[in-house]
Amino acid sequence: MDLLALPDVFLRMLMRKMTIKDRLRLRLTCRALERLVADSHAGFFPYLFLGSHEMDGWIDLIIHIDNARFKRVELDREDKVEAFIHMRHRLFSGISIGYFEMKNHNDNRALDFAIKLLDNFEIKRLCTGASYEEDLENKLQHMSHFPLCKYQLTLGFLPESAKLPAFPAMDVLSISSNYTREIRAIPAQTLFRLMNAHRQLYIRDHYVCLSADDVKSVVKILSHDKREREIRFDVEHSTITKCLRNYGFSESSVTGEVRGSFEVGKCSKSGGDMNVVELRIFDCSILFSEFSWMGKRRVVGGGRMLNENITLRNKAIALKTTDSIGN
């Protein structure tokens, strides 16, 4: 028995245990192995990166499959694009990817390239981000081409409220103001919609207009959810204090104190009057941090005002407030 006489099923199994670079080299062995490389599944690789680099109006695409890096593909050179796609089709018939990070340029040609490149890719998690509305539209369009994977979307701005419900269900949705630097108020209804749609939700910089009763609703929703979830958002100054007082806790509460269904899991002052209190209810942890029992607003570095925040985890949640938003 020689290597090529191995039944096809074993040869294919072998092909699932090889690195991309070894597949490339194996192509230069003989015609049978060159065909086998092209016709076989490459197995599982934890990471795929597709990005782009723009300089002087020229766009290069950057592709990494795990630790295999490829020369940049000049998007304006159709022959280069086709040559790369051809090479990819001679490299494997399919591949499983654990985490696909997509940071490609907003250009229809880049999307076309991605669709061709990723033909027969099984992707478990697609991670991408957007910094402005048009960017987001494109990224959502990209995502729609991969309906079977989990999505992780990081936004550097707060999209128009009307657009948020149109998002597909995300495994992780992060919203901040990294791009715009503006801080906006998010209505409670929007938070509830987002919570219902997405498993993990992180809202930073912006703050959610929640009453203490709304916070109770948030806690109720999360604590009754069977899934492992984490939600973090900032709330208006003093919301947490009201909420904690409604639950029966005060400045003098200590770790282990029980009020109704809640137990204080952690209670500490993190400096000045900035407090951290963790409440537990069922499998849910609610972390209130960066708030002041005195209802004071805090100024931090650069004159920025700090919001209180809440982080809820089910089997963890968290909530935070900032003083920044003062009126």
Place this chain on the structure above:
Amino acid sequence: MVLITLVSSDEQNFPVERELLKQSGTIETLIVNMNLDDEDTDAAAMPIPLPNVKGDVLEKVIQWMEHHKGDPVKEGDNEDNNAEIVVPQWDDDFFKPAMYGSKHLELTVAASYLDIKNLLTLSCKAISNTFKGKTGPQIREEWGVPNEFTPEEEEAIRKENEWSE
């Protein structure tokens, strides 16, 4: 200690400790179907024929199972991270002497037939490791594969491979 006799395709008998055979999905199924675990059954009198495995290969399989006795058995292998499968030193030493000959390939086929997932995974990985970092001509030489490429064909593939950094 309960012994179960395996019979290879060339009629060699191998009494094997019952516990070891849990690593083989195929043999485990046969043991259940033949009621060999029943106290009333005389397992020694009921050998299990393995018509697809030669004696010398079966001997190697048993040797491998003895070393891996008690190891957890994997469920499927499609999710293996290609880069992270490491062939342990003992297994590497075990596979190496026969690596480029038919014996290792027969062992791989036997591992599949007997449904010994860990052996199959490591055996395939050991073969794929022989390609690691090697050029086409080196692989050809080691595995005795003839070169049928025309210079033009080889050049075309080489050019495509240049996409890799």
